[in-house]
Amino acid sequence: MKKFPLAAAFWTMCGTAAAEGAPQAAIELYVDTATRQIFAEPGPGRQRLGKFVQAADEAAPAANSVATAPAGASVRAPAGTATASSAAGATTPAGASGKPLASSKAWYDKLSIRGYVQMRYNQGLDDGAKDLKSPGDRFIGRDQGFGIRRARVVISGDVSDKMSIYIQPDLASTPTGSSTTNFAQLRDAYADLWLDKEKTWRIRAGQSKIPYGFEDLQSSQNRLTMDRADALNSAVRDERDLGVFAYWSPTEIKERFSYLQKSGLKGSGDYGMFGIGVYNGQGANRPDRNDQLHTVVHFSYPFKFANGQYLEVGADAYKGRYVVSTGSATIGGATFTPVVDAPEEGSTDQRVAAHVVYYPQPFGFQAEWTVGKGPELDVARRTVRTKSLRGGYAQVMYKFDGEYGSFMPFAKWQTYRGAAKFDTNAPKMSVDELEAGVEWQPNSAVELAVAFANMRRTDVSAAPYRMVEGKLLRVQLQVNY
Structure with missing residues (x-):
């Protein structure tokens, strides 16, 4: 000594x-x-x-x-x-008996603050790119320049041995109909109530991500590609809603989820090996409109092989009723407001999904697929009625670390045939897209991603809901703090 x-x-x-x-x-x-x-x-x-x-x-x-x-x-x-x-x-001062007294640390001293900011730039490579619109990136289209896509601040921590909190506002939101950007809006606000000493069981109450799909649970801070696939992302607006959920992750599985997220392998985090819950169903920061809760079931298991390779597989399902917002539309020279062919409590809204992720060590593969049915505009009948939907994506990536940091080239193909239920009149959305690029992370605080995208998608923002094709060069700088 x-x-x-x-x-x-x-x-x-x-x-x-x-x-x-x-x-x-x-x-x-x-x-x-x-x-x-x-x-x-x-x-x-x-x-x-x-x-x-x-x-x-x-x-x-x-x-x-x-x-x-x-x-x-x-x-x-x-x-x-x-x-x-x-x-x-x-x-922690010692007592008269020589034993240390309980910590006098206040609950607010146990909280941490972190976050990230993403700055985007999209450059059209042909005439069609000017008319492109994408739900995942509002900086695609005409007269665009630099934009702040995310400006997140996370306040989280263990208030006690039995409760943790997580609060996340986004300072770069744009309310519907606003011409001014960078408003503050709540993204997450929930408490985890731990039910056992090992913290394998918890109840999550508040506004949080809905455990449906892999990529939707993956933070934008960790995701490799620029945007989430429309087939999965069209299920839950902003990936979040207000509800109550129960999650279970055995200790060994918790450790695997944690490692996959913190190691740079692009994990989704711990949303339970098994989860079940109920939520409003109208999307984040929107009140319920039908007194009918959605129900979701989630399962995901990360295998670890003897050579250290990780493979995650999972499946999810949800069911509920969704109330569509309607408005005047002009299509084919006719102007009309569609009628919703559904009960007062809303249209049938249900889906199932499956995912597989072979983590990049160094080669990786990721895929998801979803099928279901939900409200969709039928132009011929001028009604919104329940119709089937399907879609998904496949992605390959390769990770290597060198003298100048970590590089991860990728290629992603996605397709979707189904409604954009969160848009006025729930128009049908057709998407076929190929994106390829590379992410460079010189250190843990900075990430730079450059990608080429060939898009063919429906402009669901306004009637007559035209199909648009275009090519883009996309750049994103992310800083973590």
Whole structure:
């Protein structure tokens, strides 16, 4: 064990003072990060350990006790002393019995703040690109320049052993019909109520992501491609809604989910190996309109092979009724407002989906497919009625780390034939798209993605809902903090 002369002198002084009955005042200690020596005063290169006090003995002197300090710094105390540990600058004073008292750390000191910002730029490569519209990127189309797609701030932490909170506003939202960008809008606001000591069971209450699909659960901060596939993303507006969910992840599976997200392999995070819940069904930041809750069931299992390769497979399903918003539309020279062919509580809205992810170690493959039925505009009948839908995507990627950071080239194909239920009149949406690019991450704080996209999609923003084809060069800079 290394010796620390000043620390030894300090503890000797404390022992002498205690023997003489002197009052015991707390003293702050500091460790030199280079020499690992202990000092009683701050200085260059010294890290604060915390406050320490001498505790009175109630029994015979025991063996030497050791004061806890940052890794590599050990302090041997003489018999009869009690010590406290310091975590992140907090102190835990020792009681009269020599046992440390419960931490006095306030709940707000347990919270963390993080986030990210994404800046986008799209450059059309042909005339058709000017008329493109995509639900996933409002900066596609005419008269566009640089845009802030995401400006997120996350406040999260364990308020207690039984409850965690997660609050995430987005400072780059644009309300429907607004010509001004960068409004603040709530994305997540929920509490996780842990039901067991191992934290394998939890109840999540509030506005959060709906556990349907893999890519929808994957944060935009972690996702490789520019936007989510329309087939899956058309199920839940902004991927979120207000509801209550139960999640279960055994300890080993929790560790796998955590590793896949933090290792740079583009995991989706822990939304339970199994999950079930109920939610409003009208989308994030929108009130319920029919007193009819949606129900969702989620399953996802990450396999780990002997060679360290991860493979995740899963399936999801939801069911409910959705209330469509209608408005005047002019199609084929006729102007009309469609009638919704459904009960007052809304149209049938139900889907099932499956996914498989072979994580890039270094080669990777990812695919999802969904089928179901929901409300869709029937132009010939001038009604919105229940119709079938289908679609999905397939994606390949390759990850390699070099002297200049991490590179991950990718290619993604997606297709969708079904309604855009969140748009006025729920028009039919046809999508065929191919995107290829590369993401470069020179360090953990910066990511740069460049991609080429060949799009063929319906403009569902306004009648007559034309099909548009175009080619784009897309660039995104992301900073993490």
